[in-house]
């Protein structure tokens with residue numbers, strides 16, 4: 001058997017949307033709460049106003065109070081926002097240690113199959129030796145680094161195409 | 172290396188659509204222009220969210236809203252979610268959404284000149300059982316026009332969202348109906364090069380799912396990525 005074919009999430013996926021899913025702490029998770037925000041832009045720099053952004057983080061470990069998963073719609077300026085817990089480092093391939101990161105998925109009209117990227121945190125000491133970041137050409141690593149724009153608020157913009165194109169992964 | 176640490180297989184060639192598919196015009200400015208960077212699957216890709224029926228209650232009959240029946244042809248959709256090795260994917264969440272019988276979504280941005288049905292929201296959520304089986308009741312969605320090209324119409328379809336065991340098994344797809352003349356004109360359906368793969372998106376009419384005097388049944392089986400063969404241990408392939 002071979003994997004079922006992907007099809008676009010389309011423009012009407014918001015029927016699925018439950019705005020509370022953008023808050024990963026809603027079931028009572030405890031830890032260092034952060035905001036992760038950003039915009040999604042197309043190849044002409046126009047905001048994508050109908051995208052679905054999902055995040056998944058393996059740290060802190062998911063439990064009853066922390067699902068580790070969030071989903072948010074982009075608004076009329078292409079902006080998304082999550083409330084979550086700051087991840088810690090994770091084991092990587094071999095003996096490597098992965099820097100704190102969050103998996104980010106973009107699903108939208110015009111994407112026949114969703115695209116995967118990661119959000120790292122600018123300034124984290126572990127970034128330098130992260131086995132995934134080190135696979136990325138140095139001049140493009142910045143597309144994966146969220147910047148702390150105010151206390152506890154981290155921003156990562158996603159560019160689908162063209163100048164400053166986000167690094168997307170085959171996983 | 173235990174099963175949870177075994178990477179998922181790459182997608183078989185041709186079975187997934189290329190995001191660079193100009194015939195589907197929305198892709199033109201939205202597809203990544205640079206090649207995807209292949210990365211090893213780590214704990215982040217191998218693990219994934221778990222959804223419990225307690226926190227995410229299922230809604231398996233979306234043909235009824237507050238006791239009132241939606242208009243349209245009632246259908247039962249059922250199938251199994253398995254991996255590429257045929258193993259069931261149990262207790263995984265399946266989200267569904269669709270247009271009403273007239274081909275209109277209960278969505279602000281859908282301006283198609285077709286009636287809304289106050290008794291049809293078009294949204295549901297079910298979970299697979301121990302054997303990976305799922306089932307829900309709905310109404311057959313109508314076709315609807317879209318702006319992709321002159322006189323463009325989407326074939327009848329139901330949107331599906333699945334998670335499976337890991338972040339790397341996420342799947343968003345659409346289920347179609349047998350015999351739909353719009354399929355061979357649809358750039359979204361045709362975007363997948365492998366005809367066998369795309370034809371598996373077409374559900375099959377199934378008399379054993381059909382309930383006498385009540386609703387037609389359609390079977391739609393879903394396959395998520397399987398694990399790679401377990402690596403050699405001490406020079407011997409490890410069987411499981």
Ligand SMILES: [Fe+2]
Nearest residue numbers: 010012328330
């Ligand atoms: Fe649709």
